[in-house]
Amino acid sequence: MNPIRERFLERDTAEQEHNTKMAKGLLGHAQKVVVFTGAGISAESGIATFRDPDTGAMWGKFDPEIFSSMRGFEENPELVWDWYDALFKKMTAVSPNRGHELIAELEKKHEVTVVTQNIDNLHERAGSTNVVHLHGPGGVRCTACEWKGTREQTTDSSPPTVPFCPECGSCARPDVVWFGEMLPAEPWEKAMTAMREAYVCIVVGTSGQVEPAASMPSLARQVISINTRAEDHARLAFNAITLTGKASEILSTLLND
Ligand code: OAD
Ligand code: ZN
Numbered sequence: 631m632n633p634i635r636e637r638f639l640e641r642d643t644a645e646q647e648h649n650t651k652m653a654k655g656l657l658g659h660a661q662k663v664v665v666f667t668g669a670g671i672s673a674e675s676g677i678a679t680f681r682d683p684d685t686g687a688m689w690g691k692f693d694p695e696i697f698s699s700m701r702g703f704e705e706n707p708e709l710v711w712d713w714y715d716a717l718f719k720k721m722t723a724v725s726p727n728r729g730h731e732l733i734a735e736l737e738k739k740h741e742v743t744v745v746t747q748n749i750d751n752l753h754e755r756a757g758s759t760n761v762v763h764l765h766g767p768g769g770v771r772c773t774a775c776e777w778k779g780t781r782e783q784t785t786d787s788s789p790p791t792v793p794f795c796p797e798c799g800s801c802a803r804p805d806v807v808w809f810g811e812m813l814p815a816e817p818w819e820k821a822m823t824a825m826r827e828a829y830v831c832i833v834v835g836t837s838g839q840v841e842p843a844a845s846m847p848s849l850a851r852q853v854i855s856i857n858t859r860a861e862d863h864a865r866l867a868f869n870a871i872t873l874t875g876k877a878s879e880i881l882s883t884l885l886n887d
Contacts, residue, residue, distance in 0.1 A: 640753050646873065650759060652852045653871050653884055654659035660829040663740040664821075665733050666847050668747045670835015671877050674727040677720065677750060682859065691823050698808045707792045707801060714804045715789040718768060718781075720748040727835065729877035733884050735876060743824035747843050749806055762817045762824070764843050766806040774800035813842065825849040831867075832856065838865030856880045 631639075657663070669679035678686020680694075687712045696702035696710065734757035736742050744753050744761045748766030753761045771778040772795035784793035784802050793802040807813055823833060831850035835857060838844040844865060847853050853867040856877055863872040873880045 631674050642874075649871050649873055650883060651684075653873060656830045656854065656871070657740075657884070661741055662824075662828045663742050664824050664828040664831040665736065665737060665742060665744045666825075666831055666833045666836070667733075667744065667753070668781060668834070668838075670837075671729050671733075671746075672724075672727070672748055672752055673749050674729060674876060674878055675724045675750075675752060679835075679837075683841065684858070694809060695752060698806075699810060700724065700803075700808055703803055706788070709805075711792050712790055714806075715781075717806075719754075720767070724750075724752075726752040726756035727878055729881050730758075732878070732881040733834070734758045735779025736885065739814075741786075743821075743828070745821040745824060745846065747840070760823045764807070764813055764817055764821060765806075766814070769805040770802045771805040772798060772800055773803050774798055775800075778805060818842075821846060822849065830854060833866050833870070834881070836866070837862050853886075856884075 663821040669677070670682065670685070671831055673679050673685040678688045681687055683690065688776045692713065696706055697713050698702045730752050730812065733753065734746060737759065742758070744758045746753055746761060746763060747765050749763070749766055759791060769778060770781050770784060770793060775798045776796060777795050778795045781787050781793055783796055784797055785794050794800065796804050824847055825846055828850050830852040831847045833847050833855045834854060835842070848867045853870040854864055854873065856872040856873050857863055858874065860872070863870055873884070
């Protein structure tokens with residue numbers, strides 16, 4: 631190997647070991663922990679991320695202005711529903727990975743709040759009991775009234791048709807926050823409180839490009855950032871302890887003695 635490259639790798643390994651020790655030290659003192667997750671935590675379950683070219687980068691193939699905006703939905707409801715039906719089906723078919731399981735196991739030693747941007751429910755399926763969904767639970771809701779539920783509860787409920795609200799008959803939409811929309815108030819407040827009260831926030835697998843969620847970890851006293859891409863740590867919190875690698879591997883080093 632090129633000797634200069636070798637020196638850089640040695641430096642990176644030493645830094646990672648040092649950061650692992652610091653992160654373990656922080657966790658050793660922490661009672662309240664927030665785990666803030668993005669699409670990267672589910673990449674190892676086989677769900678494509680939005681922006682990482684190594685793990686699917688859905689927004690490189692599908693236009694978010696169509697698939698993640700009210701305007702896109704109003705103009706193409708069949709197309710958008712078809713896409714979400716396939717996505718929800720995929721999310722139900724896959725299983726939580728070791729990363730999700732290790733996050734659930736954190737509850738044995740700490741008071742944990744998981745704040746997730748994901749809509750796949752894999753944290754709950756892995757056993758986490760306190761999960762806050764910032765971008766929606768991924769069910770179905772009415773575009774006109776307050777009704778929320780599942781696809782099965784709608785009229786014309788079977789894909790590929792567009793579902794309608796069982797209460798008022800209006801078109802129903804995926805219960806997901808789209809670009810330009812406010813985050814739902816209750817999860818937002820819950821997440822902010824958990825973030826402020828936590829001794830440490832572990833950020834896992836998010837590019838930190840979507841506000842206001844991305845700024846949330848900077849409220850925590852201490853931040854540990856886990857990501858396969860070194861360049862994505864920086865957007866989250868300037869003082870984060872950074873650990874570069876796959877969530878399942880880093881979490882198992884961090885959480886096992
Ligand atoms: P992104 O796709 O923007 O980022 C995924 C991140 O995960 C990247 O930083 C990757 O480097 C990292 N990653 C990939 N595999 C990993 C692994 N095995 N372990 C650790 N890290 C890994 O996804 P998000 O940041 O979640 O919004 O995107 C935020 C929001 O943008 C989403 O919630 C979605 C999207 O538009 C809505 O749908 C409302
Ligand atoms: Zn309705």
